[in-house]
Amino acid sequence: MANKIPRVPVREQDPNKRKTNFEEVCFGYNTEEASLEATRCIQCKKPRCVDACPVSINIPKFINAVSEGNHADAARIIAEDSSLPAVCGRVCPQESQCEGSCILGVKGEPVSIGKLERFVADYSRDHNVDLGKPGPRNGYKVAIVGSGPAGLSCANDLAKMGYFVKIFEALHKPGGVLEYGIPEFRLPKERVVKHEIDNLRKLGVEIETDVVIGRTITIDQLLNQEGFHAVFLGSGAGLPKFMHIPGENLNGVVSANEFLTRNNLMKAFDTTYDTPIYIGKRVAVVGGGNVAIDAARTAIRLGSDVSLIYRRSEKELPARVEEVHHAKQEGLEFHMLTNPIEILGTDTGWVKSIRCLKMELGEPDKSGRRSPVEIPNSEFNIEVDVVIMSLGTSPNPLIASTTPGLEVNKWKCIVADDQGQTKREGVFAGGDAVTGAATVILAMGAGRKAAKAIDTYVTKKFKK
Amino acid sequence: MFKIVSKRLLAPHIYLMDIEAPRVAKAALPGQFVIVRVHEKGERIPLTIADYNAEAGTVTIVTQTVGASTRLICAKEEGEFLLDFVGPLGMPSELVNETDEQLRARKILFIAGGVGTAPVYPQVKYLHGRGVKVDVIIGAKGKDALIFQDEMKSVANEVFVATDDGSVGFKGLVTDLLKDLVQNRGKQYDLVVTIGPMIMMKFVAALTRELNIHTIASLNTLMVDGTGMCGACRVSIGNEIKFTCVDGPEFDAHLVNFDEAMRRQNMYRTIEGVKDKELEEKDHKCKIGRDGK
Numbered sequence: 001m002a003n004k005i006p007r008v009p010v011r012e013q014d015p016n017k018r019k020t021n022f023e024e025v026c027f028g029y030n031t032e033e034a035s036l037e038a039t040r041c042i043q044c045k046k047p048r049c050v051d052a053c054p055v056s057i058n059i060p061k062f063i064n065a066v067s068e069g070n071h072a073d074a075a076r077i078i079a080e081d082s083s084l085p086a087v088c089g090r091v092c093p094q095e096s097q098c099e100g101s102c103i104l105g106v107k108g109e110p111v112s113i114g115k116l117e118r119f120v121a122d123y124s125r126d127h128n129v130d131l132g133k134p135g136p137r138n139g140y141k142v143a144i145v146g147s148g149p150a151g152l153s154c155a156n157d158l159a160k161m162g163y164f165v166k167i168f169e170a171l172h173k174p175g176g177v178l179e180y181g182i183p184e185f186r187l188p189k190e191r192v193v194k195h196e197i198d199n200l201r202k203l204g205v206e207i208e209t210d211v212v213i214g215r216t217i218t219i220d221q222l223l224n225q226e227g228f229h230a231v232f233l234g235s236g237a238g239l240p241k242f243m244h245i246p247g248e249n250l251n252g253v254v255s256a257n258e259f260l261t262r263n264n265l266m267k268a269f270d271t272t273y274d275t276p277i278y279i280g281k282r283v284a285v286v287g288g289g290n291v292a293i294d295a296a297r298t299a300i301r302l303g304s305d306v307s308l309i310y311r312r313s314e315k316e317l318p319a320r321v322e323e324v325h326h327a328k329q330e331g332l333e334f335h336m337l338t339n340p341i342e343i344l345g346t347d348t349g350w351v352k353s354i355r356c357l358k359m360e361l362g363e364p365d366k367s368g369r370r371s372p373v374e375i376p377n378s379e380f381n382i383e384v385d386v387v388i389m390s391l392g393t394s395p396n397p398l399i400a401s402t403t404p405g406l407e408v409n410k411w412k413c414i415v416a417d418d419q420g421q422t423k424r425e426g427v428f429a430g431g432d433a434v435t436g437a438a439t440v441i442l443a444m445g446a447g448r449k450a451a452k453a454i455d456t457y458v459t460k461k462f463k464k
Numbered sequence: 465m466f467k468i469v470s471k472r473l474l475a476p477h478i479y480l481m482d483i484e485a486p487r488v489a490k491a492a493l494p495g496q497f498v499i500v501r502v503h504e505k506g507e508r509i510p511l512t513i514a515d516y517n518a519e520a521g522t523v524t525i526v527t528q529t530v531g532a533s534t535r536l537i538c539a540k541e542e543g544e545f546l547l548d549f550v551g552p553l554g555m556p557s558e559l560v561n562e563t564d565e566q567l568r569a570r571k572i573l574f575i576a577g578g579v580g581t582a583p584v585y586p587q588v589k590y591l592h593g594r595g596v597k598v599d600v601i602i603g604a605k606g607k608d609a610l611i612f613q614d615e616m617k618s619v620a621n622e623v624f625v626a627t628d629d630g631s632v633g634f635k636g637l638v639t640d641l642l643k644d645l646v647q648n649r650g651k652q653y654d655l656v657v658t659i660g661p662m663i664m665m666k667f668v669a670a671l672t673r674e675l676n677i678h679t680i681a682s683l684n685t686l687m688v689d690g691t692g693m694c695g696a697c698r699v700s701i702g703n704e705i706k707f708t709c710v711d712g713p714e715f716d717a718h719l720v721n722f723d724e725a726m727r728r729q730n731m732y733r734t735i736e737g738v739k740d741k742e743l744e745e746k747d748h749k750c751k752i753g754r755d756g757k
């Protein structure tokens with residue numbers, strides 16, 4: 001199936017300009033661009049795009065509303081399935097989800113679903129579109145642990161069903177990775193994240209920050225002393241991994257989480273904020289995922305020359321293609337097929353250089369990717385003064401270790417079935433805490449499923 | 465928002481505050497800490513819990529002004545609020561897991577240095593509550609810098625004081641005093657718990673290794689989130705890397721790499737110094753002085 005109209009390109013900030021600021025890279029569609037792009041959708045009877053969206057947004061229906069100029073309707077259609085459309089429109093890996101399955105993609109370019117979703121969500125915010133009221137209160141209380149996408153979407157659905165929902169968040173600001181991890185230039189905090197969280201508050205959801213579940217209060221206390229009928233765990237996978245190579249504790253070596261948290265949550269790039277950040281002249285980022293690219297692009301914006309060090313080749317980079325492209329435009333230098341073996345320091349213990357080995361690709365491993373093999377005697381040094389380690393994260397063991405009966409697997413992930421039911425009655429879980437580091441939209445999907453399961457559980461157990 | 469219900473000056477540059485934080489007060493155990501943020505643009509500052517009262521719903525913190533953020537905390541007055549106050553964080557002291565019999569069989573000495581005396585107090589008080597009397601060494605620059613001496617005396621077996629200038633108690637370092645106690649005054653200990661400046665804990669650890677006394681140190685590394693999310697607080701304990709905020713703050717002092725920990729602690733020193741200077745210049749009426757340690 002072909003389409004006469006080419007995919008409408010989206011306007012972006014000029015690379016040379018944007019690499020010196022934290023403003024959003026992508027400007028998004030205006031009304032004309034959105035209307036034109038919307039007409040490209042051929043309104044499939046059996047839309048493959050919907051099946052590929054983890055929260056099953058009615059994509060053809062909302063796109064149709066856009067093409068007819070009914071933007072408020074489009075917003076309400078999306079709101080039936082997603083409480084974070086302005087976020088997902090910006091950060092979903094659409095190329096492997098909705099857009100990856102769009103029928104137009106078979107012969108040409110898929111409909112720009114993500115950019116349309118973002119357009120509708122931004123319109124809805126700017127025009128104060130009424131997205132509906134919560135159902136009447138049903139008298140039951142659910143506690144949500146963690147305010148990332150999993151917790152937020154679970155809270156959203158339960159509030160609409162009439163539950164009293166309270167979210168407990170360890171940090172001082174809600175949002176999870178949306179707030180502390182993903183940088184401002186991809187996901188504006190005040191304009192987008194805060195606004196979508198405020199929408200949740202309008203549904204009557206309460207958020208108590210500065211509460212670390214497992215320390216400030218336990219799951220058992222929530223259930224037995226604070227009168228919650230069920231608990232949802234959306235505590236994410238925030239614990240950073242290190243390589244365990246010599247020199248990793250030198251001054252100037254930080255995890256991507258630390259670097260990004262200082263800059264995003266604590267706003268170190270803005271000198272009116274108190275939290276310091278150490279900016280290198282030359283920075284090496286080790287890793288190849290979205291997190292590594294975000295850390296690298298942040299360092300570029302803080303004025304550093306940045307190299308990305310990755311064991312495999314560019315083809316295997318797990319980061320989104322769009323973001324790799326953006327990073328290249330901004331001057332990120334690539335050291336592919338390179339593996340660090342040691343970080344060397346000055347006499348006073350500051351990073352001086354990173355010692356690496358060259359790699360080549362060997363046989364495919366279990367994941368199907370060709371695994372990197374060391375080339376003997378290929379050591380070389382890259383002179384840097386900051387090293388940012390971005391090697392992935394795992395779930396924090398705190399909740400599991402303070403909640404009797406909760407099971408975790410060998411990767412420290414909480415064991416839960418497809419509906420989010422854990423081994424402990426009344427306790428549900430979803431998102432990165434269950435799957436390990438994944439995506440915003442998968443976490444949201446898990447939160448929604450658990451909301452349904454919680455409703456079924458509470459109905460059966462407590463309602464007469 | 466967390467209300468400051470009372471505030472008093474303990475020694476030059478050291479303030480005690482009781483904060484209304486019912487959840488933290490109820491959950492707190494000896495050895496744990498909180499993270500405080502003063503204002504919307506503020507840093508997250510870790511402070512050890514110096515006392516807690518579950519009934520009153522209050523938690524006591526003792527802060528020494530060493531830089532911009534601690535200065536902001538200390539400038540807050542009774543009746544005002546701290547924006548954020550989260551905790552209790554970290555693992556409680558290992559001693560809370562022991563039975564009364566086990567505890568009574570032990571001969572415990574606490575060695576506190578400077579503002580570290582404040583976090584020693586709840587541990588000694590807790591043990592007193594369980595019928596265990598311990599000895600305490602308090603080290604300070606001089607008479608004026610000495611804090612918590614009376615409180616400590618009411619819950620400890622014996623309290624020894626060491627001052628740099630000899631203005632009160634033993635003249636010399638806490639390590640000299642410890643040596644004196646075990647070598648000349650017949651004291652015996654099988655556990656030392658030390659809280660204070662890194663450099664002091666390093667030398668205490670070196671001495672107790674010689675004396676063959678198991679020793680616990682409470683580390684005050686740099687921190688950001690305090691929940692295990694950033695790794696800023698990582699330290700080398702033996703061959704392992706641990707996160708102070710979730711695995712600690714108390715560790716086997718004989719396994720701690722103190723030189724590395726001290727070096728890492730100073731990572732932001734220059735940047736922070738500039739910030740503090742700016743603040744000082746902007747607010748030169750401020751009476752709170754600076755004090756290195």
Ligand SMILES: Cc1cc2nc3c(=O)[nH]c(=O)nc-3n(C[C@H](O)[C@H](O)[C@H](O)COP(=O)(O)OP(=O)(O)OC[C@H]3O[C@@H](n4cnc5c(N)ncnc54)[C@H](O)[C@@H]3O)c2cc1C
Nearest residue numbers: 146148149150170176177181213236431432438439440443
């Ligand atoms: C830098 C970065 C870039 C990314 N880029 C993308 C992207 O472009 N697209 C994409 O789809 N995904 C991306 N991801 C992944 C995505 O952000 C996560 O998969 C998603 O946020 C997981 O959601 P969650 O709700 O499960 O957990 P999180 O977002 O991690 O939220 C968990 C929350 O729980 C809180 N918490 C943890 N423990 C406790 C406790 N004991 N008590 C109270 N609160 C607690 C945490 O403080 C946190 O706020 C990125 C991740 C990072 C780090």
Ligand SMILES: Cc1cc2nc3c(=O)[nH]c(=O)nc-3n(C[C@H](O)[C@H](O)[C@H](O)COP(=O)(O)OP(=O)(O)OC[C@H]3O[C@@H](n4cnc5c(N)ncnc54)[C@H](O)[C@@H]3O)c2cc1C
Nearest residue numbers: 510511512526527528531532533534684685686687729736
């Ligand atoms: C577990 C723990 C318990 C602590 N308990 C107490 C206490 O009870 N009373 C008390 O007065 N102080 C305590 N501290 C130290 C206190 O956190 C620091 O003095 C404070 O953060 C300094 O901030 P500043 O902006 O005032 O000074 P700065 O000028 O920023 O720094 C002065 C020095 O303090 C240290 N420091 C700076 N930022 C941090 C940070 N975010 N986290 C940790 N250390 C930092 C560095 O060594 C730095 O060189 C504790 C620290 C930790 C980690």
Ligand code: SF4
Nearest residue numbers: 053088092097098114
């Ligand atoms: S939520 Fe994500 S996957 Fe679903 S339609 Fe929107 S952009 Fe696509």
Ligand code: SF4
Nearest residue numbers: 041042044049102103
């Ligand atoms: S698959 Fe593509 S063309 Fe078909 S409905 Fe979905 S977006 Fe429209």
Ligand code: FES
Nearest residue numbers: 690692694695709
């Ligand atoms: S302070 Fe961030 S992991 Fe310990």
Ligand SMILES: [Mg+2]
Nearest residue numbers: 531532533736
């Ligand atoms: Mg500071």
